[in-house]
Amino acid sequence: MGATPKPARPRGRHFFANPGPTNIPDSVLLATAHHTVDFNDPSFAEVYWGCVEGLKRVLRTTQHVFLYTGSGHAAWEASLVNLLSPGDAILILESGHFSQSWGRMAQEFGLELRTVPADWRRGVEMEAVRAALAADTAHAIKAVGVVHNETSTGLTTPVAAVRAALDATGHPALLLADTISSLGSLDFRMDEWGVDAAVGGSQKGLMLPTGLSFTGVSEKAMRAHAESRLPKHYFRWSAMLQRPLKSFLGTVPTSLFYGLQESLRLIEEEGLDKVLARHSRLAGAVRAAVQRWSGNDGPQLFCLDPSRYSDSVTAVLMPEGGDADALRRVALQRFNLSLGGGLGPLGGRVFRIGHLGDLNEPMILGTLATVELAMRVSGVPHRAGGVEAALDALAA
Amino acid sequence: MGATPKPARPRGRHFFANPGPTNIPDSVLLATAHHTVDFNDPSFAEVYWGCVEGLKRVLRTTQHVFLYTGSGHAAWEASLVNLLSPGDAILILESGHFSQSWGRMAQEFGLELRTVPADWRRGVEMEAVRAALAADTAHAIKAVGVVHNETSTGLTTPVAAVRAALDATGHPALLLADTISSLGSLDFRMDEWGVDAAVGGSQKGLMLPTGLSFTGVSEKAMRAHAESRLPKHYFRWSAMLQRPLKSFLGTVPTSLFYGLQESLRLIEEEGLDKVLARHSRLAGAVRAAVQRWSGNDGPQLFCLDPSRYSDSVTAVLMPEGGDADALRRVALQRFNLSLGGGLGPLGGRVFRIGHLGDLNEPMILGTLATVELAMRVSGVPHRAGGVEAALDALAA
Amino acid sequence: MGATPKPARPRGRHFFANPGPTNIPDSVLLATAHHTVDFNDPSFAEVYWGCVEGLKRVLRTTQHVFLYTGSGHAAWEASLVNLLSPGDAILILESGHFSQSWGRMAQEFGLELRTVPADWRRGVEMEAVRAALAADTAHAIKAVGVVHNETSTGLTTPVAAVRAALDATGHPALLLADTISSLGSLDFRMDEWGVDAAVGGSQKGLMLPTGLSFTGVSEKAMRAHAESRLPKHYFRWSAMLQRPLKSFLGTVPTSLFYGLQESLRLIEEEGLDKVLARHSRLAGAVRAAVQRWSGNDGPQLFCLDPSRYSDSVTAVLMPEGGDADALRRVALQRFNLSLGGGLGPLGGRVFRIGHLGDLNEPMILGTLATVELAMRVSGVPHRAGGVEAALDALAA
């Protein structure tokens, strides 16, 4: 029905292997194309509450969820302003570009930023986390922030181990986890791991357009919220609780709930455990291909610690002198394949392959083969046979 | 493609005559069902910048526009936190529920709230606005907030007259206008009227789903922004300016831009002046119907001042003892017509007919006839012939 | 996603009150936008057989259904070529333009056409049908063709009475019924009424795009098929029976089955009896409006026999000298309302209001009010108050 000219691209399906947002299944896309309804209409309420319950099952929580019209950054901000007060200290575990952004955000709200530094290719050492907590005998640290899956580096940080460090040191700080690129893709267990605020968004493992973000909130965090003195309105949980849907200040993005209803249905039809296993299997194929390409002088896995490999995104470090963005341009403009770029200091040196959400073998193999083709036509040194290696991994 | 059961409704097209969100044209709905793209992809940038230019034409500005993933409340909040500092005074012109909300938001951010009070059925007297400004000889008031079209009461406040009052009193305060339910429906001229921040959202006259909101910002406001000390991150304009798209912190809701591209095309195909004339014509038909229904003891136009009538929403006051929400339930559950309810103190006493966006004669006549049918089967006293009166108005 | 310019129309929802094709519910429209699947894929077969079963429930048959990629005319043709042989006689009951077309088609295939003539405003007299059958003592007539609901005149012919005439006269002819504009809108009972071939299409009461048509076929008709000698390939039932889906020669229009699955779900969610009752209620409102308009010199119901009124389409005869097509142009071009035109000899003298499929009170009232508005601005003489009369009918 549309009628506005759009810029031309190469023909055929756009391959979106960017680590976020992610591919949206057709059925979800069409479900979001829902005509307008009143968010106070009882028939919407039924859809809505079903989604909230489903979201809790994906978060593996029975506690609270607050939702916002906003992107992942909105949910980060909501978590800080609802839980903390000016001058509070927050301890952020370094993992890459997004842990840095979260830290800067904290500073902009007048919080004291403390960091557990890390080599971005290896992630924080848990011993250093424990040490930082143990040293804070005055309990100035009110919250510990961990990015479960760092999209910029393809690195995970074990949230359960952070909880263990808090417990081991008897530290009462709240545990905040950014699950934006892990939820629905990697194993995450809010209640079991004692997470107090789990920050998520619609546009990754939930396979929706950008526009809906949320925080899973523990009872302990609700008590902290009552004491919080950072200014807020749009994100204020206590005000939300007085509204019929117990979330959102202002108009509710009803369209996205029709999509969320369908994406939760897809997840539960497959089974969350099988969803995670599929991510793990396809991620293994990606890493096998990259390791084949490496040879002596080819591109390498950015992450150096196999225990921290991400199953939702793989960052690939270009060979010395290689231009990741030039390679990405070839992939996009000649072959209609969108790869992620390097963020912050990794700009131009890293490209990223997203492998989360609605993904299967033909998609990932087509992506890997096209990366290899793009390297070939761009003259990026690499050992051939990446797809072969991926096939070996998948056939195993 | 979807597969999740949805609650049943009466068959046939859902008639959405709620004053917001509003009806989304099919072509816009389908345009938003766009597969995922990278917001840094050059082919998206072309769509994006075309939308920003189009949005400026609808705002009638050549200055700045900042966009957010968020609802209208987000854009309100963005305007306050980007322009003001703790302790600043803001003068809000009362118009109904939403002017009150804006005031409360200001207080939550530590601003000093001053109000020009008004009878909600008549709106502020401009003389009172001038007096309030003239009395502020110390220029403690840093901003004046006016809701151009108050969705809760169906009342407009003349923004140009507020500008005149500022000029007449030589007051340097910034002029902030909430155009959420006026933009693209009523005449609004940001630059000509000297508006410093124009707050808008996607889900009304722009005929899009909820999820995108924005502020048109004057050069004068940009200078105030540089001095502003309210804490902020997600909404910080100066940080946005350092990003390629000059808006948004975090992921960009690309889907909505494909829809916005189409809705701007529709507006410009028809011509903005004709869009406004159509709203005026259809609004006249609605008011004619309500006035016919009034008779001696029927429902009445809530707004008592014809010069303040809104052409995008009409609030209707029930007869003494009538239950607006019971009437709305009949309309929705028997006839698939969604009407707006009364907000705040008007709850249960008022229903609202939205008549903005993608609307024509059959839609408005079907709505009015169904309201009359619902009154009849509900036993709400009214004089018959509302549709006749509307036909008289439209045939004129 | 589309990008091709389309001709402009008045804004707002297109009101489609043409008697066919008909309005397609959004959920059906989106269901048809299904990606391509192999029609031999087992997961499609599941959808397919569910649709065939549902279609049988709407036809009220437990016998056979054959489906074609084609429009209603294809299903007509399929019924003739599968059942008859060159030189066979067919008796067509006159009802309007479509009964005439069916007769011409029969002649083009070398059949002998016999007709029970009728006044188009009253339909055939059942006595004349009985007489024609009784006169055919040699049983040269191999088939009797009846248009259950004649879309061109808004006239029904009682199929059960035709069966009674066959039985009363002991005539062995096959009973063929055109249910194109009755199925899913009017009461039709294939098995109970002894219909041997029931011809239907997707684009009316089944609320789908044009493209799928079908014949319900009795066991008796299957025996006749075995003897039939008219040439055929695309429509040959015996060849279809050898294919896995037992229908279709060549590629299957899979998209439409995803839509049909949804439209059958909608029909069964509401309940077929309630669907028919809704058609009857809304049709009554349309006739009430037209009768009010009639006055002394206004437009009139074309059908003069209340027992033959159609609940899916109303043909309206213009006042002497009135130009139905000029009125339709005003409705379409000024108000975005599409009305049906007069067919064959009724061209220019009749307009038709379709009221079948996905329809409710606001839609029908909006349509009627807009017809009245169009008559007013076009200067068509009429008594005002049509919508009032419709409201009276609906409130009763």
Add this chain to the structure above:
Amino acid sequence: MGATPKPARPRGRHFFANPGPTNIPDSVLLATAHHTVDFNDPSFAEVYWGCVEGLKRVLRTTQHVFLYTGSGHAAWEASLVNLLSPGDAILILESGHFSQSWGRMAQEFGLELRTVPADWRRGVEMEAVRAALAADTAHAIKAVGVVHNETSTGLTTPVAAVRAALDATGHPALLLADTISSLGSLDFRMDEWGVDAAVGGSQKGLMLPTGLSFTGVSEKAMRAHAESRLPKHYFRWSAMLQRPLKSFLGTVPTSLFYGLQESLRLIEEEGLDKVLARHSRLAGAVRAAVQRWSGNDGPQLFCLDPSRYSDSVTAVLMPEGGDADALRRVALQRFNLSLGGGLGPLGGRVFRIGHLGDLNEPMILGTLATVELAMRVSGVPHRAGGVEAALDALAA
């Protein structure tokens, strides 16, 4: 919006590498989800005639085109019944399953079938075609039927050479070409090659759902049509010419024209020559992969003559004892890849990879890699490295 449960499949995009129907671009799919319009509405006529003109450009004709609601078989049948009379002889050039079907159809309509036989792996020898024509000195043969691209065997027959044979022998027979799986994918030139009837459908190179088919018709064929005596109604060209749209008997499938408008826009945006070059490039990659797999005992290209290779479909002959359908089931049920099966005598021995329509490198590489994966997990003997070979071909 949909709500009916659908059978589960593996997650991720369905890879449709069946040689027809074919992949539908999202923008085409959404364009077909167009609300109902009257096919006599002037705004539809504008869309319609634009499509007809575009279709002529793809056919490379300036003569006539007749369109049908129907599949490709309908267009075949339409071509026979509109051009021939009982007892006429037709000469069909053998190419595989579909040339056989066409022959059977001719016989069912009482035509005399003559065939130029061929080895299905090599196609007809043009010398044999010339001989058959030369032998027919009485010109009993009224039409020569050639399948330009035989979907069942992945074999092309050079239409221009058939024209040359007719010219060389001075034979006046009409030249009928089945372009169903070649149009928009392979070079086809109706006027330049003197084709009298070019049979096509929507669901292949035009990238639309099944439901629309058509015949390009020469002036010479129009003269033959005037003499034709096969019975017909639904497909009768002379009757179509009396209708406003000059095609279709009965309701027009308007939805598909909104889709066709978009698919023609896509083809012309890319440029037809580039569309064909893309098909050729991707087909080369497919053949390179199959040839690598062949090794000593692996699957082989079914077509043995490189000059007859099809650029829109490749048939692959399984190794001795291999079960093509078992392999296809693994591809579909484990990896969500749909491959075509063997037709007629090739059932179980051949699988087919469709590579036509909206296709690019990542899609074809993903398909090939997944075929290799499916062979591996199914134990089908093959030499590894098919994707490598395809990359070599594409990088060249």
